[in-house]
Amino acid sequence: MKEVIKTMKSGKKSQELLKRAQQAIPLGVNSNFRYWGDDKTLILKKGQGAYVWDQDDKKYIDYRLGFGPTVLGHAYPTVIERVKEALEIGNTFAMTNEYEISAAEKIKKLTGVDLVRFANSGTEATMHAIRIARAYTGRDKVLKFEGHYHGFQDYTLWNCQPPIPGAGYRRSPVLIPQGSGIPQVIGQLLYSVPFNDEELLEKKVKESWGDIACILMEPLMGNTASIMPKKGYLEFVRRLCDQYGIVLIMDEVKTGFRIAKGGAQEYFKVRGDLVTYAKALGNGFPIAAIAGKKEIMGEIGWQKIPHGGTYCANVVAVAAADATLDAIAGGALEKVDAHGKILAEGIENALKERGVPGIVQGPPSMPGVVFTEREEVHEYRDWADSDHDTYEDVILKLFEKGVMPDKDSREPWFVSASHTDSDADVAIGAFDEAIKEVCG
Numbered sequence: 001m002k003e004v005i006k007t008m009k010s011g012k013k014s015q016e017l018l019k020r021a022q023q024a025i026p027l028g029v030n031s032n033f034r035y036w037g038d039d040k041t042l043i044l045k046k047g048q049g050a051y052v053w054d055q056d057d058k059k060y061i062d063y064r065l066g067f068g069p070t071v072l073g074h075a076y077p078t079v080i081e082r083v084k085e086a087l088e089i090g091n092t093f094a095m096t097n098e099y100e101i102s103a104a105e106k107i108k109k110l111t112g113v114d115l116v117r118f119a120n121s122g123t124e125a126t127m128h129a130i131r132i133a134r135a136y137t138g139r140d141k142v143l144k145f146e147g148h149y150h151g152f153q154d155y156t157l158w159n160c161q162p163p164i165p166g167a168g169y170r171r172s173p174v175l176i177p178q179g180s181g182i183p184q185v186i187g188q189l190l191y192s193v194p195f196n197d198e199e200l201l202e203k204k205v206k207e208s209w210g211d212i213a214c215i216l217m218e219p220l221m222g223n224t225a226s227i228m229p230k231k232g233y234l235e236f237v238r239r240l241c242d243q244y245g246i247v248l249i250m251d252e253v254k255t256g257f258r259i260a261k262g263g264a265q266e267y268f269k270v271r272g273d274l275v276t277y278a279k280a281l282g283n284g285f286p287i288a289a290i291a292g293k294k295e296i297m298g299e300i301g302w303q304k305i306p307h308g309g310t311y312c313a314n315v316v317a318v319a320a321a322d323a324t325l326d327a328i329a330g331g332a333l334e335k336v337d338a339h340g341k342i343l344a345e346g347i348e349n350a351l352k353e354r355g356v357p358g359i360v361q362g363p364p365s366m367p368g369v370v371f372t373e374r375e376e377v378h379e380y381r382d383w384a385d386s387d388h389d390t391y392e393d394v395i396l397k398l399f400e401k402g403v404m405p406d407k408d409s410r411e412p413w414f415v416s417a418s419h420t421d422s423d424a425d426v427a428i429g430a431f432d433e434a435i436k437e438v439c440g
């Protein structure tokens, strides 16, 4: 087996601040994904456009973008302006304000959904969408896919990154929660099948449709290296849902307002009954939405389907969304796509020229990179079988060179409208050097 290198150390200030943080915050981070070890976890100072700086003043071209949200770039001027304007009027009224009406109208226009309700995070949005689907169908079970991630709520924090081996035979996967504290009994409300396999999905639906409230899916695997749906697969899922009265929830938390103005529904030309948005919707401000067909969303209401929350549509969040949606309607994603194409091609060429087996896949705005001998990667188990240790070594080298995609190869490279051609040149050059150093 290849020796794992794991270079890169965080700077002195990051290490000192992490120690201080750990006195007040478990592991010193406020989301488990952010802890990379005591000697590697970075503490950031600021972000501007396509760049972030750590506490030791090291600058990075940012291709993490906070796991995707800042699609326009950090501290984007038109968003900051509208947020400043909104701050002047106060933030939390727990009553309707005009920004939220305007933002909801813009979501409708860009995506073609009938109705929208706001929430505060992707986790919250998927949790509410599941409840709405259950209420609408009178059924309780959720069908999800291996390697698809829908946030930290208990209903779907299963088989997101199951150990292989350990997750059983792919025709009948064992349900594995992400960790302790998730009641085993909730697993009884879940089915999990591999993505991109029509036969296994159809079998499960035919056996169990009377219990299945919703099929909840990422239209492309934005949490497993941007694995794409096979041709016709999403249409197949749509047909099954129509045939068996199942609500199709497209979880567009990563793809929404990123891969196209109308998200995955526009990109793949397949519509969900319900759709969840977050991330790019607010360019990094905490906002999410549950949206969809009037016949379902219109049933939300007092003594019918519960949805709400003190901070839902707080003024700052909806003002940020309002400005972000303007920029997206105005063509910001064209810049994102153009940059992403250059970047993805550059990475692909570097892999080819250095003879490193790998695949670059997914839309230009969020390309995923998998170090694999396979010609195609279609499901979580294909990714699990790839060389993610070497990938991590390469990314840690990139950090040293001032380029920062996430080091977990399940995360795509996220591109913003603020990245420039010269950023792409630097990133591709650094990637080329890094694979030479790590892979020889």
Ligand SMILES: Cc1ncc(COP(=O)(O)O)c(C=O)c1O
Binding pocket: 067, 120, 121, 122, 123, 124, 126, 149, 150, 151, 152, 218, 222, 223, 251, 252, 253, 254, 278, 279
């Ligand atoms: C597809 C998808 N759904 C839901 C979530 C959860 O979103 P949040 O982190 O805002 O709770 C994520 C987060 O990465 C996601 O990628």
